[in-house]
Amino acid sequence: MQDEFYHIRKYEEQDFVHIQRLNAEEQWTNLAKRAEESQTAWKNSAVAFVAEHNGLVAGYIRGLTDTMVTLYVCELLVKKEYRGQGIGEALLKYAHSLYPETRVELLASSSSKTYYEQIGFRPFNGFRITTREWKE
Secondary structure, three states: OOHHHOEEEEOOHHHHHHHHHHHHHOOOHHHHHOHHHHHHHHHOOOEEEEEEEOOEEEEEEEEEEOOOOEEEEEEEEEOHHHOOOOHHHHHHHHHHHHOOOOEEEEOOOOOOHHHHHHOOOOOOOOOOOOHHHOOO
């Protein structure tokens, strides 16, 4: 898919229903089930863009940045029928172009690890905990 067949634009509130549909299709159940929290996260994210094709959301990126050191990608998702056409990489490069001094960091799943390596990312170790998991 060439750039002229899709365009990247800032997230708008009406995109959220389409984003939630993509999350559910991908079985990202935590995001799909926590709609209110997820929508608030979108509203509070400096990096919040969608790739649109013929008026439909084909993919999205959401992230956080301090604008100078780190751009952290929270979610990157492309609808299955649009994968392999450069949309994910275009979303990453677009977000990075807005904060060119930053390094891009993200967590990958076992199924997406190869994708990120193929487009030039190098692995690093990361950790995660939720408030419910802290031991007193």
